[in-house]
Amino acid sequence: MKNMTIFRFYLSSFQKYLTASMFLAAVVFSNLCEAAVYYVSASGGSDSSSGTEAAPWATVQKAAAVLTAGDTVYIKNGTYALNTHPTTKYLAPVNSGSSTAGWITFAAYPGHTSVLDGDNAVLPVGGLINIRNKEYIRISGLTVQNVDDNAEGIGIYVENSRHIIIEKNHVRHTDSSGIQVFTKSSQPGLPSADILIDGNDVEDTNLGGPNEMITVSGVNRFEVCNNRVHNRTVGTNGGEGLDIKQGAKNGSVHHNEIWDLNTNRPGIYIDAWDQLTENIDVHSNHIHHIDTHGLYIGSERGGLLRNVRIFNNIVHDNYRAGIYFPDETSFSGKEPLEGIVLVNNTFARNGVNVNWFGAVHVANPSITGLIVRNNIAWQNGRYQIYDIPAGVTGAVVSDNLLWGTTGTADNSRVSNGADKKADPLFVNAAADDFHLQAASPAVDGGADAALPADSFDQDGDSDTAEPIPFDYADNPRRAGSRVDNGAYERSTSVSSYTVNPSAGSGGTISPATAQAVNHGATVAFTITPNSGYSISSVTGCGGTFNSTTKIYTTGAITANCTVTTSFITDADADGIDDDWERRYFSNLTTVNAGSDFDEDGYSDRQEYLNSLAGQKDPQGAEYDPKVRNAPGGTGYAGRASFLPAVKLLLEKK
Template sequence: MLSEPFRQGADPVCMKPYRRIWSAWLAAFLLSLLQSSAPGLSWATTYYVNPSGSDVGPGTHAQPWQTISRAADILVAGDTVLIGAGTYRESIVPANSGASGRYITYAAQEGATVIVDGASINLEEYTGLVYIAYKSYIKVSGLQIRNAGPNPNNAGILVDGSHHITIQGNKTYNTVSSGIGVWSSSEITVEGNEVELACNDGQQECITVAGTSGFTVSGNHVHHNGPGSNGGEGIDAKDGSSNGRISGNHVHDLSRLGIYVDAWDKHTFGITIDKNRVDNCRNDGITLASEMGGLLEDVLVSNNVVSNNLLHGIAVTPNGPVAAPPMRNLTIVNNTLHHNGDGSVPSPWGGGIVVDNPNLESLLIRNNIFSDNLFFQILLDVPVIGLQVDHNLIDGFRGYENEILGASPVTGNPLFVDASAGNYRLQAGSPAIDKGAAGSAPADDYDMIKRPQGAGVDIGAHEYVPGRRSALAGILFLLQQH
């Protein structure tokens, strides 16, 4: 006689392996869902904001939210908010972080002009109209940030104590402090932004990177800042920042200097300044300094075009109350410095490059063009241990006290294509062609053309390329005009 379980068609002994397999598969599947959505335990979602929407709605395309702040409170890892055209009179303070591979993104909808206007907002000191504090994996893209204040350290976009943050393709205008400020953070990208009327008239710099490691500041357009009473340098990596790159930016028409690396009172190191244009600033084009005695170390300045600045093209200087701050391993190669220094002011001064820090060890100045700078081309006011100055083109040696030519100099007109229009590429027959030293020369030039193109490395920021590639270089020049 068959037992009752068999009559019902169920064998508990035989079925156990299948149940175990099914249970294991289901558990693995559910675990993968949880892992893919953590933190926040939700699927990545795209939300929408429009001035005509309502914050009590679901934030869908059909029923968008009205404020970006609503999105900032809700978004979790992997989420995106697309913001419709309009003016938003609010500050943006993200409540949550993203995760590796799952950024939280705040972006303007395609083709939309999105203005975040702080004219009616009194920000707390040391904050910004967009304020990302102690967060990670967040991207802000395509917004126009205006009228951030009223305190001296109110920025347009301020990142503090955060990591893996991308600030891309935004425009800031009329900010009392920085247009974009980054403090005590890591793995930061500031790319393709326009910063205008920053530091009006507050502290810090137009783009400030302070105490931050692993940063990239590239492709930004920084110009026409405030009066500069308390701050206003163009781009500043300072105060213990390290392992960063400042590249491909156009910095011009500022009341202070253009690009600054200042150790302040902390070890600041591993910074590259490459392929930037700096012009028409009412101070130095590029300055390497340590205002309060921190060690400045391992800085590379290469492929920059620095012209028509009021003081020096490049300065290596204490620039503060500490008379001899420590600096070492500074490399200045393949730059073009033209027409720096101003003779029209009551106390005219300025020139190509000046070195006046007596506590400097290991300085290389090689393959640079110094052309028509006012009082000098290369001025070495102090002895330097481990100094190498060689293979530079000197156009206009003035014989000023402590001005030097260096070893293996090339002299004469560099034959720029059109210096009056800011085109410092070389014409055929330039004495700079093939006359540089290969050692320490960057692998490519200002236009990302590989070196060398001829029998040797060219002197200056631009490698001469004839024919078809010259036409390409001209197109690149036009594209780089802002």
């Protein structure tokens, strides 16, 4: 489910599963068995120290060289310029964890913003975080940025490794992928397997290099879930949102949001390339405002793609088709797809601007056993579900609800009763709320027999033969006499969702327990920093923060979500992290929230915030409170009359 990740893998030819809770239990047990906890600090750390919290290391490279199975390193506030290390310009674990001794964990200190910065320097390896031929490694809560090296620089790279967790990281501004997991037969190690990519924020990647924002290639047993992939605005080589490809198998892609990819690349791409790629679930994703197709399902070089189930997705406002099955036989002479299931998705307003594509476009004539059922196709461009090519065998297109401009194939299916044409009566389509009203013809409008089996055991009851148990919002998939059309199931009762509060160290959030919130309602939380701390950020659930009252109010709740707040050490209460002030000025008195030490038009707090966000000024320079930055960036308010040098002379008198 969306907020309780079920991390299940195929363990043999018959289905057995290993859950995330078992992994966590292994970690807890290992911590009882002589596991060590270390610390890295950008303020006052030294690699010659012992690595304790009182005597932290200065670099993550030191931690990568020392940690052994079961160990954890917490990385504290600050920007760590990995390129300045004398020998190793990236983070690469030297050792592996193990199933008995436990995971090796690299994590942000709770509530801290820990930034690994590549300074856009050319890397001698694939990623700024580089995991090769390793096992049981966890990367958690880090910001990874500025790997735009014009040489295929990647944020987090995994190759020929097993049991890897990449969670809650923020990856941005990379030349190639933000997160990339590969199997490479030419390199040492076993094929990559047992990979979890969960809850990451990936943006502004693939600025010039190939591959995709999140890439999973040749991996056996994987889960890609709860990620936010967005805002890719430049670059023409690569850059699809999520790509599962080239021999990947036995995995799921779910509860991700992908939007604002503006460089002619689809949101989710499933591509066999030249290898057997199979047993993949794509469900409960939100894909919107892509400047080409929402989903793209194919085989560019003739590999067989089979047993792909696509269900409970919401796909809207994409420039071309909601989902596209291309005819790419010109590449390899064949493009075989088998057992593709497209069930209970909601497609809205796709292909409108180009007035050609619609919700579903099948151009590939080499598909066997295509099923398109129980979907809602609403107000898409030139048609709703395109005609199926003559070469496709065993296709079933039925029980879909269509509304808007219909093509010849649509009209034929409606006239013979296979599909139905009627307005689905969404709750508020203008606000992208595609829940169903009580009077919707989509209620009980689907076919129960079309529901795929719960092969990945979403509800944890060990019954993998039952139909999928949940809809897009993790509510029961069937609430009435029959399953509904579309991604949402209309419940006879008011839908209720869980809003989970989460506070880092240095303060509290109240209420501190999970809140049950009815559909469309809001909930407010009071954020209180401890003495000597300030609020760094409050995010989640589409809310707004009142800095005067310290109250965060969510937006209208339509799904389970989390409100997360973090705090910074701030003894002088100026809204600037104390470690940042000491790094530049060796004290807490020189600057404050309203000061502008270098008089470049950016307040010192604004320069802190810009650097924290990984921004650069309009001329590409890092924000520095002692160096004038170019005007016109975030928070620029105009320069004062004194030059910094004059100011310093006056201060000396």
